[in-house]
Structures are given as structure tokens and as C-alpha cells.
Amino acid sequence: MSELIDKAIAEVELPGIFSTIQDTGRIGGRRYGIPSSGALDLNSYFAANRIVGNLLRAPVVEVIAGNFSIIFKGRAKIAVTGARCMAYIDDEIVQLDTCIDVDKGSRLLLSIPEYGFINYIAIQGGFWGEEVLASRSTYVPGRFGGSWGRALRTKDTLSRLDMNGEEPFSSFNFELKDNLLLLRGFHLNEGIEQWIVNQKFTIEADSDRMGYRLSPQSELPSFLHREIVSIPVFPGMVQLTKSGQLLVVNKDGQTTGGYQVVGVMDEKELANLVQLGPGAEVEFSFIL
Numbered sequence: 001m002s003e004l005i006d007k008a009i010a011e012v013e014l015p016g017i018f019s020t021i022q023d024t025g026r027i028g029g030r031r032y033g034i035p036s037s038g039a040l041d042l043n044s045y046f047a048a049n050r051i052v053g054n055l056l057r058a059p060v061v062e063v064i065a066g067n068f069s070i071i072f073k074g075r076a077k078i079a080v081t082g083a084r085c086m087a088y089i090d091d092e093i094v095q096l097d098t099c100i101d102v103d104k105g106s107r108l109l110l111s112i113p114e115y116g117f118i119n120y121i122a123i124q125g126g127f128w129g130e131e132v133l134a135s136r137s138t139y140v141p142g143r144f145g146g147s148w149g150r151a152l153r154t155k156d157t158l159s160r161l162d163m164n165g166e167e168p169f170s171s172f173n174f175e176l177k178d179n180l181l182l183l184r185g186f187h188l189n190e191g192i193e194q195w196i197v198n199q200k201f202t203i204e205a206d207s208d209r210m211g212y213r214l215s216p217q218s219e220l221p222s223f224l225h226r227e228i229v230s231i232p233v234f235p236g237m238v239q240l241t242k243s244g245q246l247l248v249v250n251k252d253g254q255t256t257g258g259y260q261v262v263g264v265m266d267e268k269e270l271a272n273l274v275q276l277g278p279g280a281e282v283e284f285s286f287i288l
Contacts, residue, residue: 058126083116117277220244
């Protein structure tokens with residue numbers, strides 16, 4: 001277990017609408033009904049850790065929809081990646097995707113994103129999080145892990161770990177697209193495929209870390225719907241409801257589902273979807 005090197009490195013000033021400690025997530029718990037959790041956008045998460053010289057699995061702060069600030073209680077090196085937002089240190093704009101030196105008493109503020117939806121803040125060494133089942137990721141529905149099993153609150157104290165290390169990671173540009181690729185799911189047929197690819201879907205406001213809800217422009221023809229028994233599901237699986245709404249299982253999503261599985265997103269496509277955020281319109285194409 002990594003040891004703390006600073007008992008208190010920062011204090012939360014503005015917690016935003018939903019900010020948590022996340023790492024790569026839990027492995028092997030789905031058989032017991034425990035989701036993986038972990039960073040929603042692994043590329044942006046890995047990039048943040050790589051910039052500050054951390055092991056890629058080091059915990060970070062995941063900020064959904066911005067409006068987040070922390071006050072540093074000591075000197076540190078940090079990085080902010082993910083959604084394109086305005087980042088300030090003591091009212092001075094700082095660049096995203098770079099290593100930033102902060103002093104004791106400095107304030108980091110992230111605005112509401114202009115492009116994208118989720119940001120990652122890494123600190124050299126990694127942020128402390130409660131370790132449960134070999135992960136420091138926060139799982140809010142289960143009330144355990146990471147930031148005390150809940151979203152961060154004003155005046156929460158953040159501590160720092162010692163998880164420095166060099167690991168290979170390819171750099172990338174933060175670019176989003178609105179045409180997403182799906183692998184064919186178990187219950188996909190020609191009729192459902194044509195219905196999906198011939199329209200746009202809107203990401204609903206109640207989308208969250210458990211699942212993204214996408215509403216179609218037109219209802220699903222009733223003859224294309226059929227009931228199934230519950231089956232195991234995992235992040236990236238796309239389920240089809242009776243009305244035609246698509247339910248995309250996210251990192252905190254349930255481990256079983258009773259809707260037709262019509263597609264599967266890989267990690268990159270799922271990250272793109274969650275970064276688009278509520279209100280965005282998307283289209284789908286099938287591969288393989």
C-alpha cells in the first residue's frame with residue numbers, strides 16, 4: 001500500500017456538481033455485483049498522471065461539468081486534462097495538458113467546460129483515496145472507496161500519495177466526434193440496425209456514472225422489441241428499451257440487465273460518449 005507523503009495537500013473550495021477520486025477501477029468484482037468504477041475517460045486520466053510523472057494507476061480528481069476549485073496547503077506539481085475549460089491559478093490562466101507548479105496557498109479554479117464534459121486533476125504522487133478491493137475509486141451508490149464513498153464537498157481535505165513512476169503512454173489530442181462506432185450486440189438484427197443508423201440520438205440530462213441515456217428521434221417499431229431474461233452486462237454495452245431509448249452501461253453501472261443488447265462500445269468510444277455530455281446529439285455506425 002502506498003504511504004502518504006503529505007497528510008493534507010489541498011482543501012476543496014468549490015466541489016462542482018459531482019467530483020470524486022478515481023483510479024483505473026476494480027477488477028474481478030462484477031461476479032459479486034460490484035461495478036468496476038474508475039475514470040470515465042481513461043485516456044485523459046492516463047495523460048494527467050503521465051504529465052506529472054505518476055504511475056498510470058495513481059488516483060486523481062475527476063471533475064464532471066467544472067465549476068471546481070481547491071486551495072493548496074503546500075507546494076505541488078499538477079496537471080489538468082480532459083474537457084477544454086478555463087483553468088486558473090490565482091486568477092492567472094494556465095495551460096491544460098502541461099505540468100503546473102503551484103505554491104502553498106494557491107487556488108486552482110476550473111470553469112464550466114466549453115468543449116467536453118469531464119476534467120482530470122492529477123498531482124505528483126497521486127491523491128489519496130480510501131482503498132477498497134484493490135482500488136481507490138469512489139463508488140457512490142455503494143458508499144465506499146475513494147473520496148469516502150461520496151462526491152467531494154466544500155472543506156474536504158485532500159492528501160497526497162507516493163505513486164511516482166515512469167510508464168509508457170502515447171500522447172493524444174483531445175478531440176471528440178459525434179458519430180460513434182459500435183460492435184454488434186447479441187440481440188442486434190437487421191431491422192434494429194437500420195433503425196439505429198438512420199437517426200440521431202440525444203444524450204439525456206439524467207445520464208451519469210451509472211449509465212448514459214440516449215433518446216431517439218423516432219420510437220422503436222413495436223415488432224422490433226422483445227423481452228429477454230437478465231444477462232451479465234459491463235461498461236460499454238448498449239441496451240435497447242421498448243420505447244427505443246438506448247441505455248449505455250457506464251463505469252458505475254449495474255452488473256446485470258434485462259434489455260436487448262444491441263451494441264458494444266470499446267473504451268475509446270465510451271470515453272468519447274461521456275465527454276460529449278447531456279444535450280449532445282450522436283449517430284452510430286456498426287463495425288464487424
